[in-house]
Amino acid sequence: MEAAASGGCGSGPPLLLSEGEQQCYSELFARCAGAAGGGPGSGPPEAARAAPGASTAASGPVADLFRASQLPAETLHQITELCGAKRVGYFGPTQFYVALKLIAAAQSGLPVRIESIKCELPLPRFMMSKTDAEIRFGNMAELHGTKVQIPYLITEKNTFKRMDDEDKQQETQSPTMSPLASPPSSPPHYQRVPLSHGYSKLRKSTEQMHPAPYEARQPLVQPEGPSLGGPGAKPLRHQASLIRSFSVERELQDNNSSYPDEPWRITEEQREYYVNQFRSLQPDPSSFISGSVAKNFFTKSKLSIPELSYIWELSDADCDGALSLPEFCAAFHLIVARKNGYPLPESLPPTLQPEYLQAAFPKPKWECALFDSYSESVPANQQPRDLNRMEKLSIKDMADFPVPTQDVTGDDKQALKSATDEALPKDMEDSATPKDSNSLKARPRSRSYSSTSIEEAMKRGEDPPTPPPRPQKTHSRASSLDLNKVFQPSVPASKSGLLPPPPALPPRPCPSQSEQASEAELHPQLNRAPSQAAESSPAKKDIPYSQPPSKPIRRKFRPENQATESQEPTTAVGGPASVATVKPHPTVQKQSSKQKKAIQTAIRKNKEANAVLARLNSELQQQLKEVHQERIALENQLEQLRPVTVL
Amino acid sequence: MAVCVAVIAKENYPLYIRSVPTENELKFHYMVHTSLDVVDEKISAMGKALVDQRELYLGLLYPTEDYKVYGYVTNSKVKFVMVVDSSNTALRDNEIRSMFRKLHNSYTDVMCNPFYTPGDRIQSRAFDGMVTSMMIQVC
Numbered sequence: 166m167e168a169a170a171s172g173g174c175g176s177g178p179p180l181l182l183s184e185g186e187q188q189c190y191s192e193l194f195a196r197c198a199g200a201a202g203g204g205p206g207s208g209p210p211e212a213a214r215a216a217p218g219a220s221t222a223a224s225g226p227v228a229d230l231f232r233a234s235q236l237p238a239e240t241l242h243q244i245t246e247l248c249g250a251k252r253v254g255y256f257g258p259t260q261f262y263v264a265l266k267l268i269a270a271a272q273s274g275l276p277v278r279i280e281s282i283k284c285e286l287p288l289p290r291f292m293m294s295k296t297d298a299e300i301r302f303g304n305m306a307e308l309h310g311t312k313v314q315i316p317y318l319i320t321e322k323n324t325f326k327r328m329d330d331e332d333k334q335q336e337t338q339s340p341t342m343s344p345l346a347s348p349p350s351s352p353p354h355y356q357r358v359p360l361s362h363g364y365s366k367l368r369k370s371t372e373q374m375h376p377a378p379y380e381a382r383q384p385l386v387q388p389e390g391p392s393l394g395g396p397g398a399k400p401l402r403h404q405a406s407l408i409r410s411f412s413v414e415r416e417l418q419d420n421n422s423s424y425p426d427e428p429w430r431i432t433e434e435q436r437e438y439y440v441n442q443f444r445s446l447q448p449d450p451s452s453f454i455s456g457s458v459a460k461n462f463f464t465k466s467k468l469s470i471p472e473l474s475y476i477w478e479l480s481d482a483d484c485d486g487a488l489s490l491p492e493f494c495a496a497f498h499l500i501v502a503r504k505n506g507y508p509l510p511e512s513l514p515p516t517l518q519p520e521y522l523q524a525a526f527p528k529p530k531w532e533c534a535l536f537d538s539y540s541e542s543v544p545a546n547q548q549p550r551d552l553n554r555m556e557k558l559s560i561k562d563m564a565d566f567p568v569p570t571q572d573v574t575g576d577d578k579q580a581l582k583s584a585t586d587e588a589l590p591k592d593m594e595d596s597a598t599p600k601d602s603n604s605l606k607a608r609p610r611s612r613s614y615s616s617t618s619i620e621e622a623m624k625r626g627e628d629p630p631t632p633p634p635r636p637q638k639t640h641s642r643a644s645s646l647d648l649n650k651v652f653q654p655s656v657p658a659s660k661s662g663l664l665p666p667p668p669a670l671p672p673r674p675c676p677s678q679s680e681q682a683s684e685a686e687l688h689p690q691l692n693r694a695p696s697q698a699a700e701s702s703p704a705k706k707d708i709p710y711s712q713p714p715s716k717p718i719r720r721k722f723r724p725e726n727q728a729t730e731s732q733e734p735t736t737a738v739g740g741p742a743s744v745a746t747v748k749p750h751p752t753v754q755k756q757s758s759k760q761k762k763a764i765q766t767a768i769r770k771n772k773e774a775n776a777v778l779a780r781l782n783s784e785l786q787q788q789l790k791e792v793h794q795e796r797i798a799l800e801n802q803l804e805q806l807r808p809v810t811v812l
Numbered sequence: 813m814a815v816c817v818a819v820i821a822k823e824n825y826p827l828y829i830r831s832v833p834t835e836n837e838l839k840f841h842y843m844v845h846t847s848l849d850v851v852d853e854k855i856s857a858m859g860k861a862l863v864d865q866r867e868l869y870l871g872l873l874y875p876t877e878d879y880k881v882y883g884y885v886t887n888s889k890v891k892f893v894m895v896v897d898s899s900n901t902a903l904r905d906n907e908i909r910s911m912f913r914k915l916h917n918s919y920t921d922v923m924c925n926p927f928y929t930p931g932d933r934i935q936s937r938a939f940d941g942m943v944t945s946m947m948i949q950v951c
Contacts, residue, residue, distance in 0.1 A: 456926030463927075471935055474927035478938055486924035511937075 190262045197227045197261070227261065234268045244268060429514035431498050431522070439494040453487035459496070466500050472509065476500055479513045491519035814911065814947050815879065816840040816895040819919065821931060822888060824848055828934040831895070832947045844893045847873045847881045851891050854883070868916075869909050884912040892916070911946055918942040 231241045248263035270276075431439070440450065446462055447454045454462075463473050480496035481488060488496060495517040503509055515521055816831035818841075831840040850873040870883035875898065884892040892915050896903060922928055922936045 456924065460926035470927050474925055474935065475937060477925045477927055478921075478936055481924065484921040484924050486926065 186266070190265050193230065193265060194258055194261045197230055227264075231264070231268065234272065236268060236271050240271050241268075244271065429498070429502070429510070430516045431494060435498065435501070436494060439497045440490065442497065443490055443493045450490050453485075453489050454493055456486045456488075459488050459493070463496065463500060466504060468500060468503060472503060473500075475509060476503070479509070480517070482513065482519050489519065491522035494522055495519065814894045815897050816844065816893075817915070817943050817947060818844045818893045818895075819915075819934060820844070820848060820851075820891040820893060822890060827890070827932070828939070828943075830940075830943055830947070840895055843876070843879065843881060843895055847883060847893050848891070850874055850881075851883045851885060851893070855885055855889070869912055871905070882908050882912070884916070886916060886919070890919070892919075914942060914946065 231244070234241075236244075244264050244267040247267055248260045442462075443454065444450060446458055459477075460473075463476070464470075466473075468476075476496055476499045479499060480492050482492060495513065498517060499509060815833065816829070818829040819827040821827050826841075826844070829841060829844060831837050851870060854870050854873075868885055868887075870885060873881045873883045873893075875881070878898055879895050880898055882894045882896065884894075886892075892912055894908070894911065894915075896908075918936075918939045919934075922934055922939050923930065925936065928934075928936070
């Protein structure tokens with residue numbers, strides 16, 4: 166019929182189409198015409214635009230089809246001109262067929278001329294490009310998947326039977342891709358079964374898509390009779406296995422075609438987005454999201470519960486009630502697909518299976534660092550430092566996090582000192598909420614939740630023992646009350662706690678000043694010393710039991726009470742001692758703030774100071790002994806001289 | 813091999829019931845319903861029995877001329893009832909046990925799904941598929 170119709174093409178020679186071509190072209194034409202919503206011969210709506218009375222192929226699908234042939238635009242223009250469509254203004258059957266023939270010629274490398282179509286040509290090949298599909302239906306990026314339509318195309322098995330037969334019959338035909346009139350991505354309501362049939366044939370480069378089935382397309386709308394004898398697996402392999410029961414074939418096809426692009430393939434940016442979402446729910450990429458957390462998250466997608474339930478069933482491969490990272494990506498991808506109108510597959514597509522996902526998208530290097538730092542075996546000592554690294558890395562990545570994490574950041578601004586500190590509470594918050602629900606699944610995160618500064622965290626990591634015993638230690642270690650009094654005001658103050666001991670240290674070189682530093686230790690010695698000097702002993706004994714602030718005062722009194730021999734050391738001691746007393750007073754004021762951290766830093770400082778002071782102590786004791794000996798010697802001299810004077 | 817498989821909730825309402833010859837469904841539903849009494853009787857007889865597989869499997873609940881009904885109860889008092897055709901060469905007890913074990917495993921997988929609330933009808937396709945595989949062997 167097409168050959169006869171070719172007579173309608175005014176300028177062209179009679180169009181001789183082989184039988185295969187006839188079938189192919191008629192199907193293509195029917196599809197292009199049908200894609201507009203009408204059937205061939207039934208006067209599609211677009212026919213109103215074109216010359217009435219002739220079935221025409223709508224220009225939109227035709228244009229898409231031509232573009233799918235992957236010829237340059239200029240060639241396509243030439244073809245449309247030559248076939249006469251431009252002249253007559255529409256794509257009638259003749260024009261359409263001529264165009265197809267010209268496309269075949271162009272694809273074979275022949276010049277686009279009317280003469281070229283005279284010879285025998287292979288069938289034109291049409292590759293459906295992504296852009297076409299997107300323009301058409303505005304759907305997801307990967308659109309080549311035949312498999313998408315497969316499940317909900319409750320395609321009758323008999324159709325495949327027929328195709329098998331025809332396929333076997335006409336295997337000698339050159340391989341062709343089934344022409345595409347419509348992309349696969351249309352949701353069920355969008356498609357007509359014939360279109361989906363046609364499209365479902367496509368995309369296997371090794372397959373011999375035979376157009377013959379297309380002519381059977383129309384009648385196949387009604388279910389027909391051939392028994393479900395189970396067509397051989399092999400021919401099915403050559404076609405897209407669309408029927409549910411043949412879904413197994415998919416893997417074989419994938420092997421043939423090495424995972425063609427399809428809606429179930431996750432792109433790199435999608436993958437990153439999913440991973441970020443995962444991290445917002447569960448900071449540890451190697452751990453799990455519990456069921457309840459995932460449920461709350463996925464219900465936000467506004468899909469119905471049965472669908473979500475089904476998606477979960479598909480993606481939770483190990484049925485453990487929790488989602489690992491690949492499982493989560495698969496589930497997310499399925500949800501995205503569903504929201505974009507793709508029907509859900511019968512079983513998890515191979516590109517979404519966890520093993521494939523893990524292999525196809527190895528974790529980026531920085532994530533590996535995270536893994537290292539998140540490893541359970543990290544000892545507490547290393548963990549704070551790892552935290553620092555992690556926080557710095559994760560900050561960069563969390564910049565794009567959706568709102569929930571940002572809100573969390575805003576909430577946790579207590580005593581934050583640096584950007585890394587901010588990351589710490591943010592992550593802690595994130596991990597706190599899933600941590601509760603991940604009690605079984607998540608590896609325990611033994612990070613300190615109350616750290617406010619990295620230094621604190623590090624120090625805390627270094628000193629596992631709890632702070633409370635330590636102040637007692639300081640108290641117990643104090644050789645006298647004075648020591649407590651000296652250091653206690655400084656203990657709560659983080660910085661100021663450092664002050665009293667350091668002032669003690671610099672004066673060390675000067676014996677007189679160092680005496681002041683170890684004045685507390687001097688007391689016991691002074692207590693012993695008065696045994697040698699009776700006069701000063703009462704005064705000295707009073708002094709040890711008095712507070713340091715009052716000590717210098719007593720010390721100042723001492724020069725009045727005592728003889729000159731003790732004046733030098735005491736005045737020297739009293740002078741600097743008064744300075745020291747001034748310092749504790751301001752520290753008392755700071756005592757109320759930052760007690761805990763200050764206590765700990767102070768404790769460490771105190772330890773150091775204690776060691777230093779112990780050394781000082783021994784030195785000063787020796788000096789004291791020398792001084793006392795001198796005094797004794799002087800007193801003896803005095804007594805020796807006195808009787809002389811008295812007498 | 814099974815002709816009808818039913819999952820009954822603790823409160824004795826069906827969570828899932830499916831029979832292969834769809835024309836006699838009502839009869840099977842009735843049989844399952846009547847078997848519940850027997851199940852309850854066996855459960856009460858167990859008393860404070862140790863919870864292990866043997867106790868979970870209740871065995872033949874009662875035979876009719878055409879069918880035999882087997883029962884299995886889980887720890888949470890969810891009952892599985894299976895009706896098999898008597899004309900089948902007597903299925904060994906172990907086979908019935910293994911079928912119940914598979915049912916139980918699939919049921920726990922359904923439970924793991926956070927979108928499934930206990931007490932809902934079971935609509936899991938995986939569960940359906942598993943039950944179909946058990947029942948389709950008849951044909």
